[in-house]
Amino acid sequence: MEKFLLEDCIAYAACRDARRLADSIDRRLAPHKMTRVQWSALYYIDLSKDKAMTQRQLADRMGLREPTMVRLIDRMEKNGLLRRESSDKDRRRNHLVLTEKGREVNVKLLQIVEAFKEDTVRGIPEKDLLTFKRVLHQMVKNVMENR
Numbered sequence: 001m002e003k004f005l006l007e008d009c010i011a012y013a014a015c016r017d018a019r020r021l022a023d024s025i026d027r028r029l030a031p032h033k034m035t036r037v038q039w040s041a042l043y044y045i046d047l048s049k050d051k052a053m054t055q056r057q058l059a060d061r062m063g064l065r066e067p068t069m070v071r072l073i074d075r076m077e078k079n080g081l082l083r084r085e086s087s088d089k090d091r092r093r094n095h096l097v098l099t100e101k102g103r104e105v106n107v108k109l110l111q112i113v114e115a116f117k118e119d120t121v122r123g124i125p126e127k128d129l130l131t132f133k134r135v136l137h138q139m140v141k142n143v144m145e146n147r
Contacts, residue, residue, distance in 0.1 A: 042106040052095035
């Protein structure tokens with residue numbers, strides 16, 4: 001049996017490299033006083049446009065725990081990027097709505113994120129990117145089945 005090398009572990013490499021990519025996008029967003037997590041929230045809320053998005057739905061979409069999401073939303077609301085609106089059907093639920101400032105910031109940062117994406121995939125054939133996504137998805141599915 002071969003000796004286990006952590007550097008050969010796909011999960012380790014994926015986590016390490018995902019962190020490097022996350023740090024890189026955070027550096028690009030930092031001059032705008034925004035993080036990738038905050039921008040992702042803006043993006044998903046804006047994407048939902050006509051469909052009201054709740055805190056729980058946003059947490060699920062972003063893969064965050066609800067207590068983390070509450071703190072994130074509190075901070076973004078304080079910064080004037082979004083507001084909570086009570087649901088007409090269930091007053092215990094809040095819908096998240098971008099403010100005008102939040103929409104403007106989202107549009108501006110979307111250009112930065114799109115440029116980051118282009119820089120990230122430069123020189124990689126589309127078929128290789130599709131294979132990477134398919135293989136990564138299968139690896140996650142394999143792990144989720146063995147919970």
